[in-house]
Amino acid sequence: MSLTLTDLPQQSRAWARLMGACLLVLVLAFALLAPLVFPADPLRQSLGQILAAPDAASPLGYDHLGRSLTARLASALRLSLAIAAAAVLSGAILGVAAGVLAAWRGGWLDRALSLIADAFLALPGLLLVLIVSAIVPVTAFAFWIGLTLVLWIEFFRLTRATVSRLLAAPAIEASLLLGFGPIHVFRRHLWPELAPMLLTLGAFGAATAVMMIAALGFVSVGVRPPRPELGLMMVEMLPYYREAPMALLVPVAATFLTLLGLNLVAGGRRA
Template structure:
């Protein structure tokens, strides 16, 4: 373990920061100094102080508490979306790459249709039709995000399928499901994992973007993008309402991005 930390110092440091964010996200309801939902109109729009380090919003709610509470929601939504798009894309890409023919053509044309639309624009349209909510945000971003993984996995499966050990497995009587599960998918997973880790930060930005536009989490949910939207009208009077949630988004996304880059360097040294 010590040797690994010395060899991969940057990855170890970034992993520690990611672990800290995950711990904050898991225990966020118990880490907030104040009730993230409690209103106190007598303390509305108070500047940062010893009592409220990040100030209060228009309803007198503690901004720091809402940012900490929002960590859990933002990370949960991003992680759920990335897992769903990776699983769906992997299944579709594996089927298309392994069986080929008409199956591949139909699935890849569907992928082409999905990729041809700007992802965030299509997500806004879907979320707008279904209505703004956490569940609909997850569903909208999942619908527009799986096609990239499908095309990635398809290309990997086509490459692996040409290996000699796959031909040997077929000749020995291995079924398609067994070959996919034991031989093809394990060889495709490292790149899928790296891609998924790199998408965590992107998904957090897109979740915040949808909430900022009113198509994501709805009041009084303490979500970072929604907090930016609520603080927008008080930019001159209470700039901390946008400054601190924006800083939280920037910091967390940057940490996940540098962590995913270092993870890629470990799993695929050729990318260094």
Template sequence: MSAAALPNARPAQPRARGLLARLLCDPLGRLGLIMTVLILLMAVFAGTLAPVDPFKQDILGRLGGPSARHLLGTDQFGRDTLSRILYGYRASLGVAVGAVTIALLIGGTLGILAAYLGGWFDRVVMRVMDVLLAFPVILLAIGIVAVLGPGPANTALAIGVVYIPTFARLLRAPALVLKASEYVSAAQALGASDGRVIFRHILPNIVAVLLIQTSLALSTAILVEASLSFLGLGTRPPTPSLGLMLSEARTFLTLQPWPAVFSGLAILIASLGFNLLGDSLRDVLDPRLRGQE
């Protein structure tokens, strides 16, 4: 019998169809999935859905309220708020997805390797993660952006670095349990390489954890990106960004509150959608929470 003949562990990795069915049976999960899909569609097809050019200015129509021509009103330069929110979703989600991808690839890799290799590598990696975790999230992100300079790419990198320790610690724990399992020991005894053990026997069995944490991390990454843009350290004007729109609109709250209200609601809806989806995925994928199948 060879290592290739060993089956992977089968502890509850649901198929995609079954996962979707259980997710849709949960009211909050269904709501989170619908909100997330709609936000993603608005971001991807912003150029088609936007009723007006988000950069087009109409000085005579500035700070206008909701109307038939401008459904969500206009900002201080007469730009259509709805169009800028759609493009703002594209910018904010682009930064959030880039940041979570960086954190997942680097943090997840370090966490799994630390658990599998152990020894001095595990100790060094975890101490570095502890140092990063000691800093408040927003302050560490501000410090990195201050060094690198503002901009979408640097903002994504800064947020990604901030969340590397979260992914590293989260994936290290289940990887430690899987490393001590019998089927991993059997694969090693039959001569399977470390790479094969990790990619065929460990990684497939922590996909559930990855899905849950990725969804929740997207929720918080959107908030951090909005915070950095609000402070002028994220996306630069005139490019639409939800946090930047909120920052610009706060000056005119007494004259016209609608731009601030709608941009703030857009941030809330995006973060809430991914958060609801992550919570529902946790309930569906964790056997201790969903009971016996």
């Protein structure tokens, strides 16, 4: 069966989405199963294994304090992915609710919510997360709040623009004239249109969250040692890149594969 030119981009998107999903499955499998297959305390130091080569207990080797890089990488991935997933979920709920409300009600409420979104958008994302981190003592909780405040804006803007356009559709006008409530209209007419775009935006948002967490760790203002985190692991191993280049490559490769998988999943979907 021959393919037309219009089929090729669609097949490319499908392959990109599949490759991204496979990468994410591999990253998640390592993060969740590594502690079961290679049980080790990511905080336990062993001076006899400083920068030691990989062995059966730690296939990725050991860091400058003799800690298992396998255990630390799995723990760091679980932390970053958990915070990113929580931030995307809360940001999506907040943004979609505010976007639907702004588009449905209009008037002063729409202007007020849009003004709030523009005010948050004026602040750089990393700065907003840093401000929240300075106020909230628990780092993971602070990251969740800060990233939620960063991510909800795009969900709000996308939802508001889409719902504003859809509310003028004849099907929705007919449903409202027949007396159907907002919940029915949202579930029957709005959500099917919003869902694909929100999934794409959610994947991009998760990639942004993982990148921000790693960036803050890389400049030593994120997760505090000895707790493992991807950016912090890069900083810790950077002075030893000549003696143990693989130890530095481990968190770099893990971050790259995670971001690549999320971006392929997002870019492989048609918005």
